[in-house]
Amino acid sequence: MKMASIETGDTLFLLLTLSLCLIAWFLLSSFTKKTKQQRLRLPPGPPHVPLLTPLRFLRRSSFDLEPLLRRFRAKYGPIFALRLTKNPSIFIADPALTHDALVRNGAAFSDRPFGNQANRLLNANQTAITSAAYGPLWRTLRRNLTAVVLHPSRIRRYADARRWVLGILFSRLRAQAAAEEGVVVVMQNFQFAMFSLLALVCFGEKLDEKTIEAIEEVQKTANASFAKRAVFSFFPTVTKIVFRRLWNSLLELRRRQEALFLPLIRARREIRRVRKSQGVEIEEGGVYSYVDSLLDLRAPFSGGERELTEGEMLTLCSEVLSGGTDTTATALQWIMAHLVKEPHIQEKLYEEIRRVEAEEGETITEEMLQQNKLPYLKAVIMEGLRRHPPGHFVLPHTVKEDMEFHGHLIPTGAVVNFTVAEMQWDEKVWPTPMEFRPERFLPGGEGEDVDITGSREIKMMPFGVGRRICPGLVLALLHLEFFVANLVKEFQWKPAAEGEEVDLTETLELTVIMKHPLRARITTRPSIAN
Structure with a gap:
């Protein structure tokens, strides 16, 4: 009995000791973690002066800030x-x-x-895929886009639409060349072609020229307002009053x-209703459009799963039209x-x-x-995207x-x-990075096995x-090629006038574009069959 009592006491003592050790370890770990967290600081950067610092930087676009950001990178390091x-x-x-950030720690x-009031006005309270918070709604919207418009089988079904748009583009270029002694200004024609194609993808119909131009104009206005909307990030109640005219213009x-x-959108809804009443599939004699997918979709919102409102569908269509048009036309x-500028590359191509074609x-x-x-x-194509990425920064990220x-x-x-641009012009990776040299991406070049993803x-x-x-x-690369x-x-492309240089100066709109749009003289090539 005495021996059993001693063993029981030893066991209790051991358990008590272990418990105290665990408590001490927990407290020490918490203290160490808290101390470490307190030691952490923001990445280094220039001094902050309330009001003055924001005024200094926010009056410039991110494009205008790039030279200053390069100096900060040299002074403070690769994260500032x-x-x-x-x-x-x-x-x-x-x-x-x-x-490490976007791939290894992607989640x-x-x-x-969180967007300011102006951005939330135009993107239906951040219902666009590009602006939606990382979570169930974003996953649902993105999965719907990739499964409907961007699935390989869907991309193939839009082949006839691409040929139709190519015909429109050739007709516009020829008409402009005939009126301007062979000279064309290409950007407007490229944008119109892309809008025509993506409008068909969105709405399932070939829209007339007047409607396309009206949509193109309102989208350009929305894109041009992007930088101005930043003022509503500060004291929104006050800025809506001070910048009342700007706010009213956004409304x-x-x-x-x-x-x-x-x-x-309503016309597409009616077409679907009529075809359903007739027992006809929506794709018979047409395409399954992005709007069709949005009308079929139920998405998770804070109040529960529901159908999309018309305003939310508008936002998602606007996103596809602007995102797919501006980046592709710019590139x-x-x-x-x-x-x-470099005719030897054109002739090699x-x-x-x-x-x-002969083979x-x-x-x-x-x-x-x-x-x-x-x-x-x-x-x-790859060298064009490396040398001139449509955006010099990806859309901003954040952590929860x-x-x-x-x-x-x-x-x-x-x-x-x-x-983005700074990394794509890194001399350690890309020798003579500002030179346009497609051979980089051929066997033996530094970009031979580049992983664009x-x-x-x-x-x-x-x-x-x-x-x-x-x-x-994938769709963007296909369209560019x-x-x-x-x-x-179809055409041989030359400078607009003898001795006229192509000016590669950049400027920022929604994307980084040519400050002086490309003017070129085109002549129709003889048929390759000849």
Whole structure:
């Protein structure tokens, strides 16, 4: 009995000792964690002076800030911070750090900053895929887009629409050349062609020229207002009064969008009703459009799952029209500018097209593009995207909770920016980075095995990387290859006048565009069959 009592006492003593050790370990861990968290600081950056610092930086666009950001990168390192609003802006300007943030820690960095009142007015309270918070709604909307418009089988079904739009583009170029002694200004024609194509994808109908031009105009106005809307990030109750005229112009802009988009959405709803009553599938004699998918969709909102409102469908269509038009038309103009400026590249590309058509015994098809039978064409496209990414920054990211990143604090709500152009012009990766040299992407070149999605490593990221990578990447590449190939095959492109230089100066609208739009002299080439 005495022995049993001693053993019981030893056991209790051991359990008590273990419990005290666990409590001490827990308290020490909590203290260490708290102390470490207290030691963490924002990434380094220039001093912050309330009111003065925001005024200094926010009166400039991100494009105008780039030279200053380069100096900050040289001074403070590849990750630095600017304090402009209550939430700091953090800039990451290093491929390895970017890969670590957006790929390895993709879930943590995949949220979007909460938009100001003006942006939420125009994107239906952040219902657009690009602005929606990382979560169930975003996943539902993105999955719907990729499954409907961007699924490979759907992309193939729009082949006839691409040929239709190519015919429209050729007709407009020829008409302008005939009226201007062979000279064309290409950007407006490229944008009209892309709007025509994506309007058909959105609404399922070939819209007339007047309607396309009206939609194009209202979308341009919305894009042009983007930078101005930043003022509503500060003291919104006050700024809505001080900038009343700007606020009223945004309300009018939304009304104009509704006047153009809602009749098209309602017309599609009615077409579906009639065909359903007749027992006819919506795709018979037409296409299953983006609006069709939105009318069929139920999405998770804070109040529960429901159908989309007309305003939310308007926002999603507007997003596809602007996102798919401006980036593609901008990239297309930059590529054609280099083909005019450097005719030896244009002729090498033309010779590849001639050779492939002779070998295949038929004109260039989308299947040939997808099978990479024109490697120099693909190299030209990739070099255009590397040298002139449509956006010099990806859309801002944010984190939902404080986190440590490479010894720095990334606080909740901080706006995290990634410097796309700087990484794509890195001399350590791309020798003579400002030179336009498609051979980089041919066998033996430094871009031969580049992963444009950034899943393995980041050398270039014109479409972003990680979970928020542009869902239209594959479609955009197809459109660029399709239109560049056909434009070079159909026309010879030369400077507008003897001795006139192509000016590659950049400026910012929604995308980074040519400050002086490309003017070129075109002449119809003889048929390759001849």
